[in-house]
Amino acid sequence: MAVLPIIIAPDPRLKAVCEPVEQVNGEIVKLMNDLLKSMYAAPGVGLSAPQVGILKRVIVVDTARREEEPNPLAMANPEIVWVSEEVVDNEEGCLSFPEHYAEVTRPARVQIRYLDRGNAIREIEADGLLARCLLHEMDHLDGVLFVDHLSFLKRNMILRKLVKMKKLEEAVAI
């Protein structure tokens, strides 16, 4: 397993629509393992393949609390089966937007169908942080970022700060 570098926004790879996985084979299982390792190293509660530059429909999440046993979930081709009409607002961040958080409105509960690491079709129902996290990661597969749920002004403010941060980092690297 490898810790992969996580792409920071803005970046065209984060706006791409990712390709479905044909079959969860050894290559995809390796990707799932690398994503999990990279997510834990960050640390974060979710990560998607496009965030490490691989434009495939693969995500991982683990919303277990620090004092709980790890509960990693790895999914290929996740699809929404159902979302609740009830929505909730909550603070959200993203590993591609370091140190930026904002309130995002999302469905309170979801039902999702996906392929597991054994290539079996599974369904999961989730609420709370897990539902939010799954919806956030699934958005990534369609090039939708959490800032896309915010107002134009707020989104541009965050993106401008990130561009500035990247320029500073490049300058330091020279």
Ligand code: NI
């Ligand atoms: Ni994210």
